[in-house]
Amino acid sequence: MQGQKIPFSFEVKTEAGQPVVYLINKGLNGEERLRCPEISAAGDSATIKLHVFDAALVVRADGTGKLKGAWVKYDAQGPYRVPLVASAGSEQLFQGSADKKTYFSGTWQTEFKDATGRTHPAVGIFKQNGSSVTGTFLTTTGDYRYLAGQADGSKIHLSTFDGSHAFLFNGQFHNDTGIGDTIDSITGDYFSGKTGHETWTATLDPTAKLPDADTLTYLKKGEHRLSFKFPSIVPGASISPTDAKYRGKVLVVQVLGSWCPNCMDESNFLAPWYEKNKQRGVEIIGLGYERSPEYDKAAARLRNMKTRFNIGYDLAVGGVSNKDSVAKSMPQLAKFLGFPTTIFIDKKGAVRKIHTGFSGPGTGKYYAEETAAFNQEIDKLLKE
Numbered sequence: 457m458q459g460q461k462i463p464f465s466f467e468v469k470t471e472a473g474q475p476v477v478y479l480i481n482k483g484l485n486g487e488e489r490l491r492c493p494e495i496s497a498a499g500d501s502a503t504i505k506l507h508v509f510d511a512a513l514v515v516r517a518d519g520t521g522k523l524k525g526a527w528v529k530y531d532a533q534g535p536y537r538v539p540l541v542a543s544a545g546s547e548q549l550f551q552g553s554a555d556k557k558t559y560f561s562g563t564w565q566t567e568f569k570d571a572t573g574r575t576h577p578a579v580g581i582f583k584q585n586g587s588s589v590t591g592t593f594l595t596t597t598g599d600y601r602y603l604a605g606q607a608d609g610s611k612i613h614l615s616t617f618d619g620s621h622a623f624l625f626n627g628q629f630h631n632d633t634g635i636g637d638t639i640d641s642i643t644g645d646y647f648s649g650k651t652g653h654e655t656w657t658a659t660l661d662p663t664a665k666l667p668d669a670d671t672l673t674y675l676k677k678g679e680h681r682l683s684f685k686f687p688s689i690v691p692g693a694s695i696s697p698t699d700a701k702y703r704g705k706v707l708v709v710q711v712l713g714s715w716c717p718n719c720m721d722e723s724n725f726l727a728p729w730y731e732k733n734k735q736r737g738v739e740i741i742g743l744g745y746e747r748s749p750e751y752d753k754a755a756a757r758l759r760n761m762k763t764r765f766n767i768g769y770d771l772a773v774g775g776v777s778n779k780d781s782v783a784k785s786m787p788q789l790a791k792f793l794g795f796p797t798t799i800f801i802d803k804k805g806a807v808r809k810i811h812t813g814f815s816g817p818g819t820g821k822y823y824a825e826e827t828a829a830f831n832q833e834i835d836k837l838l839k840e
Contacts, residue, residue: 460624460647461624462615462617462622462623462624462647463549463550463615464479464480464481464549464615464616464617464622465479465480465549466478466479466480466542467480467489471493474493474495475495476491476492476493476495477491477492477493477495477504477513478490478491478492479492479506479507479617479618479619481601481602481604481616481617481618481818482590482602482604483590483591483592483601483602483603483604483817483818483820484581484583484590484591484592484818484819484820485817485818485819485820485823487602488601488602488618488817488818490506490507490618490619491507492504492505492506492507492619500516500517501514501515501516501525502514502515502516506619506620507618507619507720507764508619508714508720508760508761508764508765509529509531509618509619509620509714509715510529510530510531510714510715510747510757511527511528511529511530511531511619511620512527512528512530513525513526513527513528513540514526514528515540515542521543521544522541522542522543523540523541523542523543524539524540524541524542525539525540526538526539526540527540527622529620531715531746531747531748531757532747536650538622538649538650548606549604549605549606549613549615550605550606550608550613550615551606551608552587552588552605552606552607552608552613553587553607553608553609555607555609555610559584560582560584560589560591560607560612560629560642561582561583561584562581562582562640562660562662563579563580563581563660563661563662563663563664564579564580564581564582564642564658564659564660564661564664565577565579565658565659565661565664566578566579566580566593566656566657566658566659566664567656567657567658568646568654568655568656569654569655569656569657570653570654571653571654576595576596577595577596577666577667578593578594578595578656578666579593579594579664579665579666580592580593580594580642580658580664581593581594581819581820581822582612584607587606587607587608588604588605588606588607589604589605589606589607589612589614590602590603590604591603591614592818592819594666594815594819594822595666595813596666596667596669596672596793596794596812596813597718597793597794597795597812597813598718598794598795598796598813598814598815598816599718599813599814599815599816599818599819599822600616600623600818601616601618601717601718601721601816601818602616602618602818603615603616603623603625603818604616605625610628610629610630611626611627611628611629612625612626612627612628612629612642612644613625613626613627614627618717618720620715620716620717621648621649621717622648622649623646623647623648624646624647624648625644625645625646625647625656626644626645626647627642627643627644627645627656627658628642628643628644629641629642630642630643640659640660641657641658641659641660642656642657642658643655643656643657643658644656644657644658669811669812669813670809670810670811670812672791672793672812673789673790673791673792673793673797673810673812674789674790674791674810675788675789675790675807675810676787676788676789676790679788679807680806680807681697681788681801681805681806681807682697682709682786682788682789682799682801682807683697683698683786683788684696684697684743684774684785684786686743686772686773686774686785687751687755687772687773688770688771688772688773689744689755689758689759689762689771689772689773691755694772695741695770695772697709697741697801697805698805701739701770702739702741703805704737704803705737705738705739705803706737706738706739706800706801706802706803706834706837706838707738707739707740707741707800707801707805708726708738708739708740708741708798708799708800708801708834709740709741709743709798709799709801710722710723710726710740710741710742710743710796710798710799711743711745711774711782711792711795711796711797711798711799712742712743712744712745712795712796713744713745713746713747713777713795714744714746714757714758714760714761715746715747715757715777716777716795716796717816718795718796718813718814718816719795719796719814720761720765721814721816721817721818722796722798722814722816723742723761723765723767724765725814725827725830726740726767726769727765727766727767727768727769728766729830730767730768730769731768733834734768734769736838737803737838738834738838739769739770740769740770741769741770741771741772742758742767742769742770742771742772743771743772743774744757744758744761744771744772744773744774745774745775745776745777745778745781745782745795746758746773746776746777747776747777748776749775749776751773754773755773758771758773759771774786777795779792779793779794782797788807789810793812794812794813796813796814797810797811797812797813798810798811798814798830799811800833800834800837802837802840803837803840808833808837809833814826
């Protein structure tokens with residue numbers, strides 16, 4: 457991965473006589489354990505399907521106590537294989553040593569810059585305990601989920617792997633003294649997957665925030681409703697917000713992709729929420745924009761997601777996984793930015809709010825604020 461190693465932890469257990477792998481990610485809110493029970497063998501190799509994603513670890517024992525192989529993404533355009541080496545032992549991802557003069561805990565106003573010079577804002581939230589550091593970055597389209605690693609003097613190293621994405625963040629702490637002020641800052645590099653690279657800078661700022669997620673995507677002038685009809689994941693059926701099932705009810709439209717970890721976090725919240733609240737007169741439609749343009753393949757990925765998260769609300773295939781596809785299939789929307797996007801529709805069929813992104817459980821208090829705001833909006837619309 458561009459000369460970088462992105463470390464992560466996984467555990468192999470036996471359940472009901474069968475091997476099961478758990479991907480382990482630690483963060484601000486404890487740890488996440490992504491269960492991967494689909495494991496198959498062929499010759500001396502094993503293929504471990506990675507949770508809900510169309511990806512796998514393909515490994516074999518090398519005779520020295522290590523597993524060697526590759527991380528493979530089947531839904532990528534072109535071959536996508538990243539070399540992998542796994543060793544049993546310590547869960548510590550990086551070497552680190554605490555420096556009393558360096559402390560990464562806090563909220564950081566952050567800017568990422570890609571190779572073209574294009575920038576985008578973020579908010580870094582880190583918690584340091586000795587040399588161990590956990591945290592994440594909030595962005596306008598979601599968060600970087602569970603990040604964990606080590607402080608090594610004035611340097612910081614954080615990583616995560618959820619089966620769909622592999623991230624590495626390296627940073628250097630600076631303490632710059634201005635006129636009467638001491639400014640703590642970090643400069644660093646961000647590596648993702650096989651080729652992704654950006655630089656990032658952060659300044660300690662307890663008031664750091666992002667643009668309002670409820671204002672980034674909106675309806676075009678003169679538009680008040682969503683109009684669409686997409687094929688359901690149930691072959692032969694279709695889904696539209698004007699269907700009798702949704703009339704007179706509060707409706708949430710979740711724009712998602714089975715390949716999207718932030719969508720996974722939102723679905724993990726919405727699925728049990730729907731079961732507890734559907735009797736109140738609220739429905740959810742999940743519109744999946746998948747990597748494959750073929751209905752059969754896209755619907756299969758969404759059905760797999762439905763099963764994995766026990767999703768009881770309706771799912772449909774909206775198109776392929778890019779912003780242009782969403783814009784074309786729902787032309788009433790302006791400035792669609794990313795997945796997931798959540799659209800709130802009142803009992804009369806009018807769009808009342810469009811929320812970009814989802815702050816998942818890896819963000820700590822921001823997740824609590826995200827889910828509380830969701831419930832407040834639903835409560836308000838149900839009372840009307």
